[in-house]
Amino acid sequence: xxxxxxxGKKIVAxxxxxxxxxxxxxxxxxxxxxxxxxxxxxxxxxxxxxEVPEGTTVHHELELGVVIGKTGRNIPQSAANSFISGYxxxxxxxxxxxxxxxxxxxxxxxxxxxxxxxxxxxxxIPPSKIKDYNNLQLTLKVDGKVTQDGSTSEMIxxxxxxxxxxxxxxxxxxxxxxxxxxxxxxxxxxPGQIVEGTLADGTTKEPISSFRFPVVGRPAFDSDQ
Amino acid sequence: xxxxxxxGKKIVAxxxxxxxxxxxxxxxxxxxxxxxxxxxxxxxxxxxxxEVPEGTTVHHELELGVVIGKTGRNIPQSAANSFISGYxxxxxxxxxxxxxxxxxxxxxxxxxxxxxxxxxxxxxIPPSKIKDYNNLQLTLKVDGKVTQDGSTSEMIxxxxxxxxxxxxxxxxxxxxxxxxxxxxxxxxxxPGQIVEGTLADGTTKEPISSFRFPVVGRPAFDSDQ
Ligand SMILES: [Mg+2]
Ligand SMILES: [Mg+2]
Ligand SMILES: [Mg+2]
Numbered sequence: 001x002x003x004x005x006x007x008g009k010k011i012v013a014x015x016x017x018x019x020x021x022x023x024x025x026x027x028x029x030x031x032x033x034x035x036x037x038x039x040x041x042x043x044x045x046x047x048x049x050x051e052v053p054e055g056t057t058v059h060h061e062l063e064l065g066v067v068i069g070k071t072g073r074n075i076p077q078s079a080a081n082s083f084i085s086g087y088x089x090x091x092x093x094x095x096x097x098x099x100x101x102x103x104x105x106x107x108x109x110x111x112x113x114x115x116x117x118x119x120x121x122x123x124x125i126p127p128s129k130i131k132d133y134n135n136l137q138l139t140l141k142v143d144g145k146v147t148q149d150g151s152t153s154e155m156i157x158x159x160x161x162x163x164x165x166x167x168x169x170x171x172x173x174x175x176x177x178x179x180x181x182x183x184x185x186x187x188x189x190x191p192g193q194i195v196e197g198t199l200a201d202g203t204t205k206e207p208i209s210s211f212r213f214p215v216v217g218r219p220a221f222d223s224d225q
Numbered sequence: 226x227x228x229x230x231x232x233g234k235k236i237v238a239x240x241x242x243x244x245x246x247x248x249x250x251x252x253x254x255x256x257x258x259x260x261x262x263x264x265x266x267x268x269x270x271x272x273x274x275x276e277v278p279e280g281t282t283v284h285h286e287l288e289l290g291v292v293i294g295k296t297g298r299n300i301p302q303s304a305a306n307s308f309i310s311g312y313x314x315x316x317x318x319x320x321x322x323x324x325x326x327x328x329x330x331x332x333x334x335x336x337x338x339x340x341x342x343x344x345x346x347x348x349x350i351p352p353s354k355i356k357d358y359n360n361l362q363l364t365l366k367v368d369g370k371v372t373q374d375g376s377t378s379e380m381i382x383x384x385x386x387x388x389x390x391x392x393x394x395x396x397x398x399x400x401x402x403x404x405x406x407x408x409x410x411x412x413x414x415x416p417g418q419i420v421e422g423t424l425a426d427g428t429t430k431e432p433i434s435s436f437r438f439p440v441v442g443r444p445a446f447d448s449d450q
Contacts, residue, residue, distance in 0.1 A: 009234050010264045015333070032447060036333035037262040039235045041396040073341065103331030108240070108261035114395045116298065168446040170339045171266040221393040222257060 001085040001175050002124040004067050005045060008175030011038040011119060012166050013063075013092050017181025018154050024184050033157045033165045036109050038092070038179075042119040046211055051117040051218040052191055056095040058118075060189055061182035062140040062148045062197050064133070065090040066159055067124065068176040075167040080160035083172065087125040087133070089199040089209045091140075092179050093118035096188070115221070119179075122197070122211040129209075133159055135202035138183055143193050150183020151202055191217040226310040226400050227349040229292050230270060233400030236263040236344060237391050238288075238317050242406025243379050249409050258382045258390045261334050263317070263404075267344040271436055276342040276443040277416055281320040283343075285414055286407035287365040287373045287422050289358070290315040291384055292349065293401040300392040305385035308397065312350040312358070314424040314434045316365075317404050318343035321413070340446070344404075347422070347436040354434075358384055360427035363408055368418050375408020376427055416442040 001007070015034040016022040022029045044050065052058045069085025092113070099112035130136070133152060140148035157165070162178055172178075189195055198210040226232070240259040241247040247254045269275065277283045294310025317338070324337035355361065358377060365373040382390070387403055397403075414420055423435040 010266065034332060036335045037264060037339070039262060039395050041235065041398060106328030106331055107259060108334045110261045111394050114262070116394075116396050165447050169336050169341075170264050171341050173266060222390050 001067050001069055004124065004175040004177055005043045005121065008040050008177055009173055010176045011040060011042070011179060012176065013038050013113065013179040014157070014162055014181040017156050018150060018183045019156060020184035021182055021186065024186070029156060033162055035166060036113060038113050038119055042114055042116060044117040044120045046213065048117065049214045049216045050093060050120055050189065050195060051115065051216055052189065053095070053115060053218045054220040057097040057188050059094045059096045059186045060140055060142065060147070060195055061092040061094055061186050062138045063090050063092050063179040063182050064136060064138065064152055064199065065121065066163070066178045066180060068172045068178070069174060071171060071173050072167050073171045075164050075172070077160040077164045080163035083163055084127065086127055087130055088177065089122040089197055089211060090179055091120045091195070091197065092182060093120065120211065120213045122209045125209050131201060137200040137202050137205070139198045139200065140185070141196045142189055147187050148183055148185035150185070152180070153202065154183060155180060189215045191215050226292050226294055229349065229400040229402055230268045230346065233265050233402060234398055235401045236265060236267070236404060237401065238263050238338065238404040239382070239387055239406040242381050243375060243408045244381060245409035246407055246411065249411070254381060258387055260391060261338060263338050263344055267339055267341060269342040269345045271438065273342065274439045274441045275318060275345055275414065275420060276340065276441055277414065278320070278340060278443045279445040282322045282413050284319045284321045284411045285365055285367070285372070285420055286317040286319055286411050287363045288315050288317050288404040288407050289361060289363065289377055289424065290346065291403045291405060293397045293403070294399060296396060296398050297392050298396045300389050300397070302385040302389045305388035308388055309352065311352055312355055313402065314347040314422055314436060315404055316345045316420070316422065317407060318345065345436065345438045347434045350434050356426060362425040362427050362430070364423045364425065365410070366421045367414055372412050373408055373410035375410070378427065379408060380405060414440045416440050
């Protein structure tokens with residue numbers, strides 16, 4: 001499902017799946033996976049740019065994406081791997097000020113997570129390129145400085161549990177992507193900066209995938225057109 | 226875009242767009258449109274059934290859906306009608322107990338709104354069948370008893386404003402559907418019941434579209450497979 005960006009229908013993003021990240025935002029570590037939807041209209045690929053709407057504080061969250069290969073519902077953990085068609089390195093860009101406000105009011109997170117260009121992705125990664133999805137290093141640099149550097153070994157809920165849990169609520173379909181959560185070190189980006197992400201083998205440190213996105217500005221949303 | 230159920234990518238659902246409905250749930254009337262996403266995997270068409278997962282209290286919310294016909298971003302209200310390819314009568318089924326809990330905790334609404342079969346829809350309605358989208362009657366019966374009976378004339382934010390606002394955050398694409406909010410009278414349905422919806426012209430009372438869905442049970446989600 002290398003064409004997930006154009007053919008996929010949903011992006012399911014897991015929140016608070018790394019204990020240190022949950023803590024850095026002052027959140028409790030969840031007892032069950034927590035997830036939300038991002039629209040596929042938020043995908044952006046190189047050589048595109050990440051847009052920061054005026055009036056928002058936009059954070060980077062570097063995540064491993066799992067690309068679903070076939071339809072499944074109530075998938076048992078033991079069968080989960082057979083529903084994976086590949087992977088993708090992704091950013092779950094988040095308008096943190098809007099998310100904080102939404103959380104306080106009990107409102108949906110949709111706007112905070114759903115702006116155009118809020119899901120930058122690298123190339124599709126076939127399963128053959130990943131030896132162990134529980135041993136991958138996620139590294140993010142902003143203007144050359146490392147801000148996030150975590151291992152998928154730190155995930156609270158592993159990929160089979162995520163696939164099983166999500167599919168017990170909503171059917172997963174070919175081209176759907178599950179973003180598996182971000183390690184600690186999230187922080188703001190502003191227009192003019194460059195964001196670079198790398199996914200590497202946790203043991204050999206061999207890079208598997210990488211991307212580079214410039215950050216640009218965008219006018220405020222809802223300017224009462 | 227009569228094939229929106231299979232080809233569409235997102236369902237954007239507006240919350241609290243009818244003042245009496247906002248009040249019946251104890252919510253403030255919003256100053257701006259509030260919206261969330263439902264997955265397209267939640268569509269169900271006749272002769273399907275609405276599934277109520279064990280442990281959830283599932284409410285019906287009868288809504289007018291607007292089917293988008295072409296891609297647009299930052300759509301001005303004055304151009305909004307040209308992005309409409311048609312309409313659909315829909316239910317925004319909601320696991321109210323899960324939504325209440327999510328609101329209290331500041332969590333996403335995704336699970337509460339996103340179960341399979343939580344967006345029952347009728348047939349695609351071409352624009353020629355709707356004289357004035359601000360003058361339509363939405364009527365819902367549960368087991369033959371009317372529970373919701375409201376007019377689209379009561380919408381706080383009208384369709385052009387909704388299209389403009391949503392598209393200032395996220396690009397709208399062919400086959401996307403905007404659910405425009407529900408009038409007062411939402412309430413629970415349980416397995417064994419029959420839900421019938423009708424959309425009618427507000428002046429002539431002529432029916433434009435209708436559907437009928439049985440309600441069935443489904444095991445609890447996340448039964449730790
Ligand atoms: Mg994230
Ligand atoms: Mg979607
Ligand atoms: Mg609704």
